[in-house]
Amino acid sequence: MARESAPDRDADSSSDRNLSRSARMRLILERDGARCVWCRREIDTERVASTTEHLVPRIKGGPSWFENEMAACARCNRERGHRTPADWIDELERRGLEPDRDAVLRALRLLQQAIAERGGQRRARPYVVSQLRRLERGRPQPY
């Protein structure tokens, strides 16, 4: 995947891990729009505490790549904890919110593609596959 606009001062073309936090945030907002992927609250980077959210949590082996990050408000980030995207989407929908399922699906597919291109990520791979399967199936199963 070409990424001509990304700064590559240190010539590590394999990832954006050396981008500053604010540069990554800017890229993520450009890709996904300036709102929380979970609650859709607008993210005003000047005023609201905004944060990046890992699709596959670091503790589950998620890489610290741009492709594994989405914009989320601080509240959702905190409340989600280590829940999977599908579990957290189910929970938000139970609360009457409308999380951006499509954006999450799109991000998971891009992450899967990035993993296929770069290799590795043995723990994240099956996590991504199972999340894609659950989200593509649609609505949560009743208990």
Ligand SMILES: [Zn+2]
């Ligand atoms: Zn939110």
